[in-house]
Amino acid sequence: MNNERDNRVASAAADGPFISIVVPSYNEHEVLPEFHRRLSAVLDGFNHSSEIVFINDGSTDNTLALMFALRDADPRVAVIDLSRNYGKEIAMSAGLDHAKGDAVIVIDADLQDPPELIPALIEQWEAGYDNVYAQRTDRDGDTAVKKTTAHWFYRLIQRVSNVRIPEDTGDFRLLSRRAVDSLNTLREQHRFMKGLFSWIGYPSKAVPYRREPRRAGESKWNYWSLWNFAIEGITSFSILPLKIATYVGLTTAVMAFIYAFYFIYKTLVYGDPVQGFPTLMVVILFLGGVQLMSLGIIGEYLGRMFDETKRRPLYFVNRYLPAREHTEQHDEQGGTMLARNVT
Ligand code: UDP
Ligand code: MG
Secondary structure (H helix, E strand, O other), X not given: OHHHHHHHHHXXXXXXXXXXXXXXXXXXXXXXXXXXXXXXXXXXXXXXXXXXXXXXXXXOOOHHHHHHHHHHHOXXXXXXEEOOOOOHXXXXXXXXXXXXXXXXXXXXXXXXXXXXXXXXHHHHHHOOOOEEEEEEOOOOOOOHHHHHHHHHHXXXXXXXXXXXXXXXXXXXXXXXXXXXXXXXXOOOOOOXXXXXXXXXXXXXXXXEEOXXXXXXXOOOOOHHHHHHHHHHHHHHHOOHHHHHHHHHHHHHHHHXXXXXXXXXXXXXXXXXXXXXXXXHHXXXXXXXXXHXXXXXXXXXXXXXXXXXXXXXXXXXXXXXXXXXXXXXXXXXXXXXXXXXXXO
16 A cells, blocks of 8 residues: 555656545435536646545445446546445545545535535645535525534534534545544544544634535435434543433432431331332332433443454455556556555
């Protein structure tokens, strides 16, 4: 890999910075040609050399065949075909691992992230920012419920974690080479990318844009997955729920203690006719509830530890076809690394 990049860096030194566009795609055959058209128009417009890294995240439709066709037509296109569907976070990470650019841009295939914003991102990178993120000015494509829940989610995660995650920011962004290298050292299975992007730090800058509604196909998100996403975000970046469990437990214990004194006193003074069944039930159910909830919270963390301790690789690649443009360049320089990667 390093050798590969050294070759590329050497050749890039001559013709300016090299930009990688990373496009995770899952069942996007309806939008992919249009996406490629719009992206190409942007890339043709500036004089940096570039590659478009399409990641096929185990699509069940025509997406992969389309990617190969695009690669035949456009020498800038590289294709990573993952061994199955891993989810956007991991697809994106596969792209970041393989991207060779001095700057890497992550963009959705569904045209919700306008490729036309890319020059503005690059401009900020050239001004010295490592992490240039596109920030939505409005969420026209989203329902009112999604807007509100998203807002509250950002407020919550801001409070419970100590990384600053900018609001209304997705994965659409530009990362400098050192930011990508840093990000690539974080190999956790549970990849809450918004958090990881912020966690690595470096000078960051927002570029505002209007997020379009999805062009075609459908969003892979439903409320259940958003809920899980929120839990993922909180448990990956905060142990506050564990602390809350501790304090709820403590408070209950103290209250139970006071209550016990009250009962002892009452029994001593007024005797003990059999009574208080409702109280008993309430106390038992309440304590049971608190205990189960705390166990559940511990379980959430334990489950994540279980996943992490297996130390599995993040993904497997079925096939990697580097951009033809650069494969040829490497062949001229006698590099064989890329050729060997093609299986
Ligand atoms: N995506 C992916 N793997 C998945 C789900 C989605 O690579 O398992 C890609 C998808 O093709 C798109 C991007 O991630 O390019 C965003 O997905 P989607 O539009 O469903 O999310 P939303 O825009 O609703 O947040
Ligand atoms: Mg989308």
